[in-house]
Amino acid sequence: MPETRPYHHGDLRAALLAAAERTLRDKGAAALSLRELAREVGVSHAAPGRHFKDKQALLNALALAGYERLAQTLDAAEDPALPLEPRLTALARAYLGFAIDNAALLELMYARKHEPDASEQMAAAVEATVGSLVRVLADAQRRGEIIDGDPEELNLVTGAALHGVAAFISAGWLTPEAALAGVEGLVHHLLHGLKPR
Amino acid sequence: MPETRPYHHGDLRAALLAAAERTLRDKGAAALSLRELAREVGVSHAAPGRHFKDKQALLNALALAGYERLAQTLDAAEDPALPLEPRLTALARAYLGFAIDNAALLELMYARKHEPDASEQMAAAVEATVGSLVRVLADAQRRGEIIDGDPEELNLVTGAALHGVAAFISAGWLTPEAALAGVEGLVHHLLHGLKPR
């Protein structure tokens, strides 16, 4: 059987996104081509244009999906019942895990190509992603487990340290194993500081 | 006068790198094209191939130059006479300044495309760049100004936090002004931790 497909694919948009995410994982962002995706899915080279106005639009959709998945992952990893340090450690471990398993995707999510419109959806997704960390720190602050400073500043230090490690992994300066092994130390140093006490 | 150039350019390699860095700053990495660079410099579209085996080779050279410039910048900003906190703050400010002024270049430097050969020169350049931070922390440790932990771990926390902030700027989540204004707080929190003391 010639495996003929009906003239209309059915859900080309989703199929393209799925194929794109697979390619992204297997061969990196540079290997992403609309024409190649179309071939993989079995449609003509111009078909993707019906669902994504241009390549950047597809990348944006990919990034958006990434944020949503990351937000879910982080949310699931965060247990409000835990004391601050293990709670934060779990969150950190989840973020680094995502960064390891989705290096190219994460890089794409951080590529500031979509500032012009800000796209709203994207902003909301980012917000939701950051939410887990914000919640953990806000709770801790409310409970007096951490100092009483500008929450923005605390979020920044913590988030920056986390993402910095993720970037180092992605850059190849740090093996995934080393990063995961160092999570506890990382969180500990963040909470207790580098100065002797 | 037709401004004729001798058949041989003289220093095409350097001219290409300079043009590339300009384009990188003005229009971003995506706008980098060997043919366009050749046009800007006034040579034929295949001439760059004599100096860079392929596009990636040019990007590598660009990244290498970036590391060297960054290392110099950091080294100049680091004054061993200062006490730890201001010394680290100055270093952080210098790094963020570089990240702000060379966002696209920094992104390129962190793109792990050149792992295969590791290129040696590149590794050395990275080493030199990280050197400033390592030195500051090692000195502080020797003087008893910070705790006595695995230096690698301390370098990681500090470097990650720094680079994380740089990434946030690059992603547009943080304005350069806000980042620079927050440097002191950042370093303070790193040194003193988030827990009350």
Next chain:
DNA sequence: CCTCGAATGTAGGCGTCGCCAACAATGCTG
């Protein structure tokens, strides 16, 4: 149920890109 516009997919073409091979001009070294 039929019709007709909207949505979706196809075919082909344009300009650009990276890379390659063949050739020309130049510089350098013996």
Next chain:
DNA sequence: CAGCATTGTTGGCGACGCCTACATTCGAGG
């Protein structure tokens, strides 16, 4: 100054993103 290696030119190949014109299918209003 002869001959070879270096550097630049020309032209071409295949792939890409994007565009336009056209074909097929779907679905809503008569």
